[in-house]
Amino acid sequence: MxxxxxxxxxxxxxLFIFERSLRSFLNAAVAxxxxxxxxxxxxxxxxERDTASDERGAIERVLAELGTPLRVAxxxxxxxxxxxxxVTGRFVPTMRALWSGASTSVVGFAWAMLVFTGWxxxxxxxxxxxxxxxxxxxxxxVTVNGLPVAIGASFPAxxxxxxxxxxxVIPIAIVAGLGILxxxxxxxxxxLGWMRENRVRAKASASTRLx
Amino acid sequence: MKAAERxxxxxxxxxxxxxxxxxxxxxxxxxxxARDARYGLEIIRHLEEFTDLVVTEGTIYPIMARxxxxxxxxxxxxxxxxxxxxxYRLTARGRTKLNDMRTAWKTFVGQIDRLTVAAGEE
Numbered sequence: 614m615x616x617x618x619x620x621x622x623x624x625x626x627x628l629f630i631f632e633r634s635l636r637s638f639l640n641a642a643v644a645x646x647x648x649x650x651x652x653x654x655x656x657x658x659x660x661e662r663d664t665a666s667d668e669r670g671a672i673e674r675v676l677a678e679l680g681t682p683l684r685v686a687x688x689x690x691x692x693x694x695x696x697x698x699x700v701t702g703r704f705v706p707t708m709r710a711l712w713s714g715a716s717t718s719v720v721g722f723a724w725a726m727l728v729f730t731g732w733x734x735x736x737x738x739x740x741x742x743x744x745x746x747x748x749x750x751x752x753x754x755v756t757v758n759g760l761p762v763a764i765g766a767s768f769p770a771x772x773x774x775x776x777x778x779x780x781x782v783i784p785i786a787i788v789a790g791l792g793i794l795x796x797x798x799x800x801x802x803x804x805l806g807w808m809r810e811n812r813v814r815a816k817a818s819a820s821t822r823l824x
Numbered sequence: 825m826k827a828a829e830r831x832x833x834x835x836x837x838x839x840x841x842x843x844x845x846x847x848x849x850x851x852x853x854x855x856x857x858a859r860d861a862r863y864g865l866e867i868i869r870h871l872e873e874f875t876d877l878v879v880t881e882g883t884i885y886p887i888m889a890r891x892x893x894x895x896x897x898x899x900x901x902x903x904x905x906x907x908x909x910x911x912y913r914l915t916a917r918g919r920t921k922l923n924d925m926r927t928a929w930k931t932f933v934g935q936i937d938r939l940t941v942a943a944g945e946e
Binding site: 646647649650651652653654656657658660678679680684685688689696 | 863880882883885886901905906908909910
C-alpha cells in the first residue's frame, strides 16, 4: 500500500521516537529489530484498512491501538534490562536495570537506594584498607574516651578522639568490603528477579481485557 | 447501602476475573504457537478468533521478546507478503513448558469441576 508523504512522515515520526526511546536502554541491534517488527505490524494493520478515503484517520487509529511510542518502548525496555540483569548478573546491566526501575516507580527507587547504600558501604571498607597502608595513624576505630564512635579514616582525628587499630584492620576491612559488595550484588539480583516476576504478572494482567 | 454492597461485590468479581486472566495469557500465547509458527499480529488474531482474551497490540511484542529470551520460542524474519514478518516458533523447551502448563491447567479445571458438581450447581 502506498501512503502519502504526510502519512509516511507520521509513521516515520512514531518509529523515530520509539527507536530513540529504546536506544536509551537497549543496544542498537535489539532496538532496530524491535522497530522493524513494530513497523511491520503498523503497515500490515494499515493494509487491512481503507486508507484511500481517510488515510490520516486510519493511521491514527492503528497507532492508537498500538499505544504511544514511549509506552511501547517502556514495556520493552524495562523488561529487557531486567532480563539481562537477572540472567547475566553482571554489574553494568544490574546498574542499568536498577536505574530504570528507580526512575519508573517508588518501590524501584527505594530498592535502588538500598542497593546504592550497600555498594557505598562495601567500597568504603575497601577504601579504608587502602588508606590504612598510606595513613596508618588516621585509619581504624575512632574512639572518644575509650569508647568506639566510628570506623574509618579521620583527617585529622577530632579533638579528644583517638584512632585505634593496627594493620590487622586491613584484612578485616577487605573481607568486610568484599562481603558487603558480594551480598549487595546477590541481593540486587534477587530484587531484580522479584521485580521481573511482578512485571511479568502485571504485564499479563495489563495486556488482556475481556470483550 | 445495597448499591454500595453491589459495587464492592462487582469489584471483587472483576478482580477475580483479572487474577484468572493473569495466569492464562502466557499459556494462550504458547498454545497459539503449538502447531505453526506465527508472527505477532497473527497471534493476536488467533487469540481473538478462539478466545475472549485479547492481548493488546503494544504489549504482545515485549511478551514475545521475553519468551524468546527465556528460550521458549525461536524468532526468525521471513520476507513473505508485502512486508517482512517476524515469525515465532516453539522450541523444545517451550513445548515442554507448554505441556507442563497444559497439564496443570487441566488438573486445575478438573478439580474445580468436581467441586462444582459436589456443590450441586450443575
